[in-house]
Amino acid sequence: MNNLFKLKVQSYFVDQDILKKIQLVELIKNDYPKMKYSTIMAYISLLKTQGVLDNPSRGMYTLKYKD
Numbered sequence: 642m643n644n645l646f647k648l649k650v651q652s653y654f655v656d657q658d659i660l661k662k663i664q665l666v667e668l669i670k671n672d673y674p675k676m677k678y679s680t681i682m683a684y685i686s687l688l689k690t691q692g693v694l695d696n697p698s699r700g701m702y703t704l705k706y707k708d
Contacts, residue, residue: 685702
C-alpha cells in the first residue's frame, strides 16, 4: 500500500465523519476498480493497524485523529 492510497481513503472523510463499511468499500472500488474485495479489506485492516482509521462500532469507520 502506498501513501497515495492512504491519502485517497482519508479524502473520503472530508464531507463525512463516519462511513459504513459498504460505503467505504464502494468508494475504494470506484477509484480502484480492479482491486479485489479481499485486498480492499486487507488494506482497511492495515490502515486501522497504522492508526489512520478507527472502527468505533461494527461496520462503521472513521478517521482516527492523533493530538
